[in-house]
Amino acid sequence: MTEFTPGSAALGGLLIGAAASLLLLALGRVAGISGIVGRALVPGEGESRGWRIAFVLGLPLGAALVSAVTGPLEVTVEADFPVLVSAGLLVGFGTRLGSGCTSGHGVCGLARGSARSITATLTFMIVAALTVFVTHHVLEGVSS
């Protein structure tokens, strides 16, 4: 059970939106993490790694800054190592195949009103919710 925290959730979302806006307005780039990471790993033709690596480095830096102020972050991972590896592979492969994740499709894509992103977001949200339903209420011992 986790607490309902609408205030900090909205504040966090605001900052995420601001970050995405900065990237868009200053660099003309979409703050889609899976795409940024993917192309930092394997750049397409003419694509630069530099800004992508800089962005990715900022993510844990930002989290570290928060923990410096509020104390260690709570990161409760129910999944055990085999599940983590499977999940990681699925997320890595799936986000690249589907051209985006919660930031790329869920935030930036929806903000643009993109039909592709609406479809993608509905798909991963529904599948994720179904997955949790099955692992938590149907099966036993997948996550904990």
Next chain:
Amino acid sequence: MKENGIALVSGTLFGIGLAVAQMTNPAKVIHFLDVTGAWDPSLAFVMGAALVVSAIAYRVQKTPISVPAGIDARLVGGSALFGLGWGLAGFCPGPAIASLSTGSPKVVTFVVAMLAGMLLYDLGLERRRDPAA
């Protein structure tokens, strides 16, 4: 260099937002997805707020982003695979990388596997589709 500086600021702001929102905590994500259980709707507020701010930026942004049109099997299939992985571990790419700041072995495991999955796609499937790439 200025480009890298802006990207770093953006990434850092993004990471701060993720941590403040507690998206870096998979338990929070799982409880958001656990709609029939002990539901924590917080994540909806995260995405809602992020959407509102981003929508303003997209209105202001004059040059349209060029993105392939059309809803195809790859989009839906890929999103389904992503959703499955997300539902299993409660991590998506951004929060997972941000959570590396904790040095947790579980986070590192997930991120390494995620990078492997990405490489599998970018080096494997993509190349097979377009040998000239």
